[in-house]
Each structure stands twice: as C-alpha cells, then as structure tokens.
Amino acid sequence: MDIDVTVVLSLVLGLIIIMYFLFPRRNPNSPPFIRGWIPWFGAAFQFGKAPLKFIEQARIKYGPVFTVYILGNRFTFVTETEDVLEFLKSKEADLDEAVQQAIQRTVSISKESFHQNRSMFFKLMVQQLSSSNLHQFSETVCKEFHEHVDHLGKEGTEDLSELVRHIMYPTVMKTLFGKSFCPTTKEFERHFQNYDEGFEIGSQMPEFFLRNWAKSKTWLLNVFERIATDIKKDKSSESDSKTLIQHVLDNMHGNGASGYLLLLFWASQVNAVSGAFWTLAFILSNPSVYKNIMEDIGSVYGKAGEARIEVFEDDLKKLPSIKQCILEALRLTAPGSIIRKAMKPLKVQDRWEEATLKKNAFLDGYLAFGGGKHRCPGRWFALMETHMLVIILLYKYQFTLLDPMPKQSLLQLSRVCHPDGPCRVQYKLRE
Numbered sequence: 001m002d003i004d005v006t007v008v009l010s011l012v013l014g015l016i017i018i019m020y021f022l023f024p025r026r027n028p029n030s031p032p033f034i035r036g037w038i039p040w041f042g043a044a045f046q047f048g049k050a051p052l053k054f055i056e057q058a059r060i061k062y063g064p065v066f067t068v069y070i071l072g073n074r075f076t077f078v079t080e081t082e083d084v085l086e087f088l089k090s091k092e093a094d095l096d097e098a099v100q101q102a103i104q105r106t107v108s109i110s111k112e113s114f115h116q117n118r119s120m121f122f123k124l125m126v127q128q129l130s131s132s133n134l135h136q137f138s139e140t141v142c143k144e145f146h147e148h149v150d151h152l153g154k155e156g157t158e159d160l161s162e163l164v165r166h167i168m169y170p171t172v173m174k175t176l177f178g179k180s181f182c183p184t185t186k187e188f189e190r191h192f193q194n195y196d197e198g199f200e201i202g203s204q205m206p207e208f209f210l211r212n213w214a215k216s217k218t219w220l221l222n223v224f225e226r227i228a229t230d231i232k233k234d235k236s237s238e239s240d241s242k243t244l245i246q247h248v249l250d251n252m253h254g255n256g257a258s259g260y261l262l263l264l265f266w267a268s269q270v271n272a273v274s275g276a277f278w279t280l281a282f283i284l285s286n287p288s289v290y291k292n293i294m295e296d297i298g299s300v301y302g303k304a305g306e307a308r309i310e311v312f313e314d315d316l317k318k319l320p321s322i323k324q325c326i327l328e329a330l331r332l333t334a335p336g337s338i339i340r341k342a343m344k345p346l347k348v349q350d351r352w353e354e355a356t357l358k359k360n361a362f363l364d365g366y367l368a369f370g371g372g373k374h375r376c377p378g379r380w381f382a383l384m385e386t387h388m389l390v391i392i393l394l395y396k397y398q399f400t401l402l403d404p405m406p407k408q409s410l411l412q413l414s415r416v417c418h419p420d421g422p423c424r425v426q427y428k429l430r431e
C-alpha cells in the first residue's frame with residue numbers, strides 16, 4: 001500500500017492503549033493478538049523496522065483493532081477515528097500512567113518527581129502557551145528568526161530540513177529559555193540529534209542496550225542541569241517578564257529540573273521543525289499554491305526587499321492561506337500514535353448507533369496535536385512560529401526545490417514524520 005495512505009490512516013486514527021498486564025487471561029472478546037516468537041521481545045523487531053508499515057499491514061490483516069506484544073507490553077492499536085475520539089474522552093484512558101516509564105527512561109525524571117510535578121507542569125504549559133499569551137513571545141520569535149535567516153546570505157543551496165532546523169533551534173531556545181541560556185553549539189546539536197533519533201526506542205528499552213544514545217542523554221542532562229542552576233541564580237527571574245522555564249523552575253518540587261528542561265526542549269522542537277519543513281516543502285512543490293501565497297504575502301508586506309519585515313501576531317490573521325497549508329501539512333504527516341493506558345478493559349463497539357449523529361458534527365477529528373484534555377499545549381505557539389517562519393523566508397527569498405518531494409519516513413511513530421531522503425532547495429534574495 002502506498003505509504004502516504006498508510007501515514008494518513010495512522011495519523012488520523014492512531015491511538016495506542018497499553019494494556020500492560022491488565023488482562024492476564026485472554027477474553028474471547030479481546031482483539032486479535034500478534035505475539036511474535038521471541039519471549040519478552042515479542043514482535044519488537046518486525047515492529048521496530050517500520051512501525052507505521054507494520055500497523056497498516058496488521059490493520060489490513062486483522063481489522064481496525066488489534067493487540068501487539070512488544071518488549072513485555074501489550075499495545076492495543078485502535079485505528080478508527082470515532083473509537084479514538086471515544087477513548088480520548090474516557091476517564092479510563094490515562095496519559096500519565098502510559099508515559100511515566102518512558103519519561104523516566106528518556107529524561108531520567110523519577111516516578112516520585114513525575115507524580116509530584118506532573119500536573120503543575122501541564123497546567124503551566126497550558127497557561128503560558130495559551131493563544132491569549134502568544135503576544136509575549138511573538139516579538140522575540142520574529143526578531144530571532146530574522147537574525148538567523150540573515151545567516152543564509154544572498155543565495156545558496158541547502159537541505160530544507162537543515163535550513164529550518166538551524167533557524168528554529170536557537171529561536172525557540174532563546175524565546176522559551178531566555179537569551180543568556182542558549183547552548184546551541186555544534187556539540188549540543190550533535191548530541192541532541194543523536195538523542196532525538198533514538199528517543200522512541202530509548203523510551204521503550206533499558207538504556208544499557210543503547211550505550212551511544214545514553215551518552216548523549218547524559219551529556220544533554222548535564223547541560224540542562226547547569227542551565228537550571230544559572231537560571232535559578234539569575235536575578236531577573238524575580239522580575240515580571242519570566243521565561244517559560246523560569247516559571248517551571250519556580251514551581252518545581254524536589255530534584256529533576258534538568259529532566260523537565262530537556263523534555264520541554266525536545267517537545268518544543270522536534271514536531272515544530274518537521275512541521276515547518278513539510279509546510280514549506282508542500283508549498284514549494286506546488287507552483288500554483290506557491291504563487292497564490294506569494295501574492296497574499298505581497299498584499300500585506302508589499303514588494304520584495306531586503307528590509308526585515310516586522311511580523312505581528314495580528315498579521316497572521318491576514319494570511320489564512322498559510323495557516324491552511326500548515327494545518328494540512330500537519331494533518332498529512334502528523335504523529336502516527338497518541339498514547340494512553342487503559343486502566344480498565346475498554347469496549348470498541350456499538351459506536352455506529354451513537355456515532356451517526358455526532359459523526360458529521362466534529363471537526364475535532366483533527367488529531368495532529370493529540371486530543372482530549374492532554375492535547376498539545378504548545379499548539380498555538382507552534383502554529384504562530386511556523387506561520388512567521390514561512391512568511392519571513394518566502395518574503396525574503398525565491399526558493400526552488402532541487403530534489404523530488406521526499407516520501408515520509410516509516411520510522412517515527414509518535415511524532416511528525418521525518419522526510420525519507422534529501423530535499424535540497426536553492427534560494428536567492430527576491431528582487
């Protein structure tokens with residue numbers, strides 16, 4: 001099956017429920033069970049090679065709901081939109097229980113610290129990153145984008161993914177962590193990239209299987225520990241203009257600050273960078289969309305020029321076509337899974353009787369940012385920064401794609417897909 005369809009299906013419908021030891025005996029109503037041959041590992045190897053492909057093939061063979069045994073856990077995949085939405089609403093589908101161990105493995109936050117700080121962290125994210133708070137960030141984001149876009153010079157050729165990453169990394173870091181705490185050196189980037197590549201597997205396996213990944217994790221945690229200490233010492237944290245990180249540190253109980261900082265840095269970067277990449281790549285690969293967007297940008301900012309355009313948050317409303325491109329790019333490439341733990345057996349049936357009425361009523365089948373009460377709190381920030389970046393880059397440069405549009409990688413399950421190959425662009429200042 002064509003991978004675009006696979007990804008779209010998984011993206012729109014994907015929900016994993018961990019049923020870890022909840023059902024010691026198989027109930028006749030349980031979904032089909034794919035257990036693999038190797039004890040404890042189960043189907044880990046086949047799954048790990050290309051998770052999205054595995055899910056799509058299992059869906060064709062076993063139907064929309066099936067359980068896979070992987071590394072000692074049972075994962076039940078629910079792949080129909082209506083069921084996913086029902087589960088996200090259910091009180092028995094718990095996010096914290098599903099992710100606690102993964103968080104301990106990836107950012108070394110202990111179980112105790114997780115339970116102490118979890119709801120404070122989420123509430124703060126929702127509050128600080130709410131749409132009514134975006135004006136706090138927009139000026140810095142715009143200024144920082146310009147600063148890093150200037151490094152592109154008059155013209156050049158670069159991989160679009162790298163180009164986006166080099167602009168977004170430091171911008172988000174300075175906006176959320178503060179200007180003076182920005183370790184965006186080459187060494188930091190190298191370790192972060194290595195850490196990010198192994199993040200999904202690192203969330204499932206003990207780290208002694210993953211020596212190289214664990215080294216980068218420890219390196220990054222040490223950097224974030226130093227940043228946390230510096231921020232706590234910094235007097236400006238007592239002023240009104242606290243950064244998001246200062247808010248987190250001020251409200252934290254116990255140890256583990258470096259873990260929360262690394263987690264937030266990871267969450268704020270990886271999906272947004274890939275999302276901005278796909279948005280630009282889809283626009284550039286479609287000449288009529290590219291042309292329409294340039295006309296829209298021209299109508300708001302006038303003719304091309306070298307001047308740094310100031311993009312205000314309000315301007316974004318005047319360019320809805322770009323926002324539509326961002327939302328559509330994310331819909332097509334969004335995380336293939338949303339994870340919850342089933343605290344009790346959950347039923348997937350009888351939905352058609354009840355669903356018919358609701359079926360046409362929701363637009364909330366849009367799952368790129370997750371769903372339910374734990375939907376991504378950074379979604380407004382992500383949309384704003386991507387919107388600004390697209391405007392600033394396209395206003396300043398004329399881009400040409402040098403490679404065909406890459407396919408979407410089958411390797412990422414719980415985040416925006418990576419491109420499965422190079423995607424070089426040539427750019428030059430517009431006249």
Ligand code: HEM
Binds near residue numbers: 268338367371377378
């Ligand atoms: C295109 C960009 C982004 C996408 C597609 C995305 C997607 C997601 C998804 C699918 C989840 C899981 C939601 C669930 O379980 O229902 C999530 C969680 C989260 N995201 Fe995003 N995200 C993006 C950008 C951001 C940004 C820019 C930030 C921060 C500035 C951020 C911060 C977070 C945090 C903190 C969580 C965990 C929330 C919790 O504590 O439960 N995200 N994101």
